[in-house]
Amino acid sequence: MAHISGPLTAGVIVYLAGAAAGLAGMRAPRRARFASFALALAGALIEIGASVAALAKGAAETWALPFGVPLFSWTLRVNPLSAYFNLALGVLAAAVSIYSFGYLRGMEGRRNIGVLGFFYNLLLLSLTLVFTAANAFFFLLAWEVMALAGYCLVSFEHEKEETRRAGMLFLIMSHAGTGLLLIAFLLLGSAAGTLDFAAFRAAASALPPWERGTVFLLFFLGFGVKAGIIPIHVWLPAAHPVAPSNISALMSGIVIKTGIYGMALVFFEFFDAPPVWAGLIVIAAGVISALLGVLYALMEHDLKRLLAYHSIENIGIILIGFGAALLFRALEQPYLAAIALIAALYHTMNHAIFKSLLFLGAGSVLDRTHTRNMEEMGGLIRRMPVTAACFLTGAIAISGLPPLNGFVSEWLTYQALLAGFGSTQALTRVVFPIAGAMLSLTAALAAACFVKAFGISFLALPRSEHAAAATESCRSMQAGMAILAAACFVLGLGATWFIRIFDPLTTQAFGVEAGSALVAGGGWALSSGAPSGGTISTSGIAMMLVLLSAVPGLFWLAWGRSARRATGPTWDCGLPGLTAENEYTATGFSKPIRMIFAALYRPRREIQAEYEVSPYYPKAIHFESEVESAFEKHFYDPLRDWIYQMARRARTLQAGSIHAYLAYIFVALIALLLFGVRG
Amino acid sequence: MMGALLETIAQALLLLGVAPLVTGFIRTMKARLQMRRGPGVLQPYYEIYKLLRKEMVIPDTASWLFPATPYVLFLSTLLAGLMVPMVSAGTPLGLFGGVLAVVYLLGLGRFFLALGGLDTGSSFGGLGSSREMTISALAEPTLMLAVFTVAIGAGSTSLAQMVQAAIGQQWRFLAPSQMLAFAALFIVLIAETGRIPVDNPATHLELTMIHEAMILEYSGPYLALIEWAASIKQLVLMTLLINVFWPFGLPASWSGAGALTGLAYLSLKLALLSSVIVVVETTNAKMRLFRVPELMAVGFTLAALALVSSFLF
Numbered sequence: 001m002a003h004i005s006g007p008l009t010a011g012v013i014v015y016l017a018g019a020a021a022g023l024a025g026m027r028a029p030r031r032a033r034f035a036s037f038a039l040a041l042a043g044a045l046i047e048i049g050a051s052v053a054a055l056a057k058g059a060a061e062t063w064a065l066p067f068g069v070p071l072f073s074w075t076l077r078v079n080p081l082s083a084y085f086n087l088a089l090g091v092l093a094a095a096v097s098i099y100s101f102g103y104l105r106g107m108e109g110r111r112n113i114g115v116l117g118f119f120y121n122l123l124l125l126s127l128t129l130v131f132t133a134a135n136a137f138f139f140l141l142a143w144e145v146m147a148l149a150g151y152c153l154v155s156f157e158h159e160k161e162e163t164r165r166a167g168m169l170f171l172i173m174s175h176a177g178t179g180l181l182l183i184a185f186l187l188l189g190s191a192a193g194t195l196d197f198a199a200f201r202a203a204a205s206a207l208p209p210w211e212r213g214t215v216f217l218l219f220f221l222g223f224g225v226k227a228g229i230i231p232i233h234v235w236l237p238a239a240h241p242v243a244p245s246n247i248s249a250l251m252s253g254i255v256i257k258t259g260i261y262g263m264a265l266v267f268f269e270f271f272d273a274p275p276v277w278a279g280l281i282v283i284a285a286g287v288i289s290a291l292l293g294v295l296y297a298l299m300e301h302d303l304k305r306l307l308a309y310h311s312i313e314n315i316g317i318i319l320i321g322f323g324a325a326l327l328f329r330a331l332e333q334p335y336l337a338a339i340a341l342i343a344a345l346y347h348t349m350n351h352a353i354f355k356s357l358l359f360l361g362a363g364s365v366l367d368r369t370h371t372r373n374m375e376e377m378g379g380l381i382r383r384m385p386v387t388a389a390c391f392l393t394g395a396i397a398i399s400g401l402p403p404l405n406g407f408v409s410e411w412l413t414y415q416a417l418l419a420g421f422g423s424t425q426a427l428t429r430v431v432f433p434i435a436g437a438m439l440s441l442t443a444a445l446a447a448a449c450f451v452k453a454f455g456i457s458f459l460a461l462p463r464s465e466h467a468a469a470a471t472e473s474c475r476s477m478q479a480g481m482a483i484l485a486a487a488c489f490v491l492g493l494g495a496t497w498f499i500r501i502f503d504p505l506t507t508q509a510f511g512v513e514a515g516s517a518l519v520a521g522g523g524w525a526l527s528s529g530a531p532s533g534g535t536i537s538t539s540g541i542a543m544m545l546v547l548l549s550a551v552p553g554l555f556w557l558a559w560g561r562s563a564r565r566a567t568g569p570t571w572d573c574g575l576p577g578l579t580a581e582n583e584y585t586a587t588g589f590s591k592p593i594r595m596i597f598a599a600l601y602r603p604r605r606e607i608q609a610e611y612e613v614s615p616y617y618p619k620a621i622h623f624e625s626e627v628e629s630a631f632e633k634h635f636y637d638p639l640r641d642w643i644y645q646m647a648r649r650a651r652t653l654q655a656g657s658i659h660a661y662l663a664y665i666f667v668a669l670i671a672l673l674l675f676g677v678r679g
Numbered sequence: 680m681m682g683a684l685l686e687t688i689a690q691a692l693l694l695l696g697v698a699p700l701v702t703g704f705i706r707t708m709k710a711r712l713q714m715r716r717g718p719g720v721l722q723p724y725y726e727i728y729k730l731l732r733k734e735m736v737i738p739d740t741a742s743w744l745f746p747a748t749p750y751v752l753f754l755s756t757l758l759a760g761l762m763v764p765m766v767s768a769g770t771p772l773g774l775f776g777g778v779l780a781v782v783y784l785l786g787l788g789r790f791f792l793a794l795g796g797l798d799t800g801s802s803f804g805g806l807g808s809s810r811e812m813t814i815s816a817l818a819e820p821t822l823m824l825a826v827f828t829v830a831i832g833a834g835s836t837s838l839a840q841m842v843q844a845a846i847g848q849q850w851r852f853l854a855p856s857q858m859l860a861f862a863a864l865f866i867v868l869i870a871e872t873g874r875i876p877v878d879n880p881a882t883h884l885e886l887t888m889i890h891e892a893m894i895l896e897y898s899g900p901y902l903a904l905i906e907w908a909a910s911i912k913q914l915v916l917m918t919l920l921i922n923v924f925w926p927f928g929l930p931a932s933w934s935g936a937g938a939l940t941g942l943a944y945l946s947l948k949l950a951l952l953s954s955v956i957v958v959v960e961t962t963n964a965k966m967r968l969f970r971v972p973e974l975m976a977v978g979f980t981l982a983a984l985a986l987v988s989s990f991l992f
Contacts, residue, residue, distance in 0.1 A: 421827075433827040434986075439823075444819035448816050451812050455797030460798060530835065534779065534835050535776070536776045536779070537775040544758050559900065565735055565736075568737070569739055572801070578801065583805060589808070596817070
């Protein structure tokens with residue numbers, strides 16, 4: 001059997017070389033761009049190969065880097081779970097690196113590409129290590145490097161006030177999360193006597209219930225910050241939009257998935273039999289994040305912020321799957337747990353791909369229209385046809401519509417939830433169909449939101465001069481998007497082929513091979529896993545859509561060919577000519593939703609009309625509309641004020657008198673001595 | 680394999696052939712109930728035939744999405760129809776998807792239709808798309824919860840299995856959970872097919888229209904495809920409701936005589952359900968747009984009660 005350690009370490013070294021190339025090219029932007037991103041691409045391809053090999057091999061492999069410090073070993077480990085996340089990382093890194101060649105060309109001379117290349121490679125490196133670290137110390141080290149590289153990339157356009165604030169918020173929230181993780185790892189580590197992951201499972205099951213519950217919650221919150229679950233999501237919609245778009249694609253595509261990886265690690269590797277309430281909490285967090293995420297996304301007309309809120313929504317969908325898997329585990333239904341886990345992990349991969357695709361598409365649009373505001377776009381489908389086609393593919397996929405990949409994972413999630421109702425007699429079973437109904441509401445609202453996002457940005461007449469003058473982006477950017485768009489088709493139509501990848505994963509987590517067991521109908525369809533359960537075939541659907549086009553084709557042959565076609569102006573309501581001002585706006589499109597969910601949004605609007613003679617003939621109208629950001633206003637602002645207040649009070653301790661300071665030291669010494677004697 | 684192919688073709692022909700008739704029947708009945716003579720039952724066929732031969736005018740602001748939309752809508756709706764059991768308990772394309780696939784395929788058609796509405800740049804198109812997506816989003820959880828209630832009873836989301844389970848217990852449709860779920864799904868049917876009190880299919884009054892606003896710029900063969908798809912969608916949803924809750928008289932599989940009996944029963948039940956729709960349309964006024972969420976909330980409550988009563992009784 002070949003070893004995975006070799007190629008995986010090689011990939012990491014290539015990333016390191018890419019980072020070095022970035023540093024070396026600080027003053028030679030063109031060389032830095034080619035060298036560091038080509039090396040990133042090479043590293044990504046190596047990692048894809050290593051991950052595929054590891055998944056094929058199935059067994060875990062552990063090795064140590066040669067420069068260990070006595071207490072903290074640098075152990076790496078590849079098991080099916082980490083290989084799966086590494087695969088997602090590799091695919092995204094490859095596509096984004098290709099995209100970056102063209103995307104960064106416009107930045108040459110204006111910004112330091114070398115620095116960007118350095119941090120970009122560092123981010124990829126740390127992500128690989130996060131997914132493969134087998135020791136808590138090493139894991140946290142990689143985690144911190146990832147957070148810092150992420151911070152530097154988010155703050156790349158630091159001359160803007162908005163960017164600096166977002167970067168700072170990202171850093172603070174990220175460290176609050178890391179703090180919780182640190183405590184959790186130390187609690188678990190002190191029980192295990194070592195920081196190696198291998199010993200954590202035995203240690204976790206030996207902990208008393210309340211302590212185990214605390215550790216579970218600490219992990220959930222700590223990883224939840226990174227994943228962006230509501231209400232600890234506030235940094236995400238701030239930080240993802242301000243980063244350069246290739247970075248946003250990585251951030252939303254894979255960096256937030258480290259939180260999901262961490263949860264999978266804790267839920268299914270460290271913890272043997274989590275209590276029922278743990279599953280309920282995770283499902284509840286999933287439902288809330290999914291629903292509120294999409295509702296806030298609907299109110300955005302900043303294209304990148306809209307996408308960032310959708311990341312929260314999709315993390316919610318993933319967590320619904322995780323929560324179901326946890327509940328099934330508590331109910332001792334390993335087979336159902338495996339199906340729920342497959343649904344969640346399938347959606348993780350899908351979201352990584354279509355969200356990166358959408359961010360890259362948004363990046364191309366931004367690059368040409370110089371705005372993130374959808375109200376100033378429009379008509380781009382004619383001017384940027386390839387970008388539009390790729391963005392549309394992503395929009396269909398993220399809306400969970402057949403036959404693309406989002407549909408497959410949402411279908412699996414529904415099936416897991418439906419099976420859940422019959423798995424127990426306890427009242428908790430009501431949770432499953434309710435979560436399913438909320439998932440369907442989320443999916444339908446997501447479809448509405450992407451009709452808005454695509455329709456307003458790409459269709460009809462251009463709404464600004466920049467949009468009217470936009471041209472298609474360059475070849476490498478198109479290639480980066482096309483790769484991911486193709487992946488949406490492959491993961492959608494090839495679901496029965498891809499699902500086999502989960503065999504080693506479910507074997508590792510629950511000891512059942514659930515992936516290939518779901519393939520039914522002679523390899524055509526996926527089944528729900530139950531004997532007479534539902535089946536789905538995305539390839540069949542796609543095939544039928546093609547075959548059925550014979551019907552309208554016949555009409556066309558019979559009548560349509562001879563039917564006259566004319567081009568005419570759109571009905572302009574009798575006004576002299578249709579202009580972009582007549583078009584529906586993004587704000588207008590989501591107005592019904594805003595009114596229906598007014599209790600959540602608490603919208604505020606202000607209309608001022610200026611008139612000279614009669615109020616019926618206004619000269620100018622000023623309109624302002626705003627949606628309340630509830631979590632900032634009711635939770636984070638009071639919290640910040642409280643911290644400031646406490647800090648002011650604490651300042652009185654710092655009186656400036658040397659006698660007082662000596663007294664503090666004395667008291668602290670006594671206290672420590674007492675603590676030491678007692679312990 | 681051959682049999683499945685024949686079934687598929689037969690059901691496709693049935694969908695294409697019967698759908699305009701149902702629309703025509705509802706229109707005629709409605710006219711009679713309102714003391715009008717109204718057009719004949721076959722009027723929708725004439726309209727489709729007329730539109731297929733007419734000139735079409737494409738707005739100069741539209742992109743390739745505008746002409747692509749009628750095809751996507753037509754194909755996805757037809758495919759959804761092929762997954763629903765019509766004249767027998769089996770369905771030709773049951774392997775390719777169950778009730779979830781039907782719902783999501785209809786969603787795919789709606790997604791494109793809403794984009795087609797926006798593509799023209801007209802204010803009406805945007806207005807219709809916005810309202811259509813909002814209302815369908817609000818109807819979605821009701822639909823799913825009611826479907827789940829039935830699917831849980833049948834232990835499957837496969838429509839053939841769901842119908843089989845219903846055939847197994849002839850009087851099950853009288854159970855509280857089934858009746859509540861039926862009521863919830865009836866509300867969804869009204870909303871999804873754009874009927875009064877949610878939308879008025881007969882109006883072009885700018886303030887109230889939803890579906891008609893979206894397709895305002897379509898003409899000729901494109902409009903024919905859209906109108907046809909709309910009546911197929913109506914037929915699919917009605918058949919779904921009928922066969923899942925009341926499969927009385929449905930043969931177990933496709934066969935010459937069995938299919939004919941099944942067709943006869945289906946026609947009868949379609950006429951019955953259409954009459955109910957006609958009565959609802961005639962006795963109600965169209966709701967203001969922002970009262971529709973209240974109706975949807977009623978539907979959701981009914982579906983939730985259906986779920987709860989499914990394991991209480």
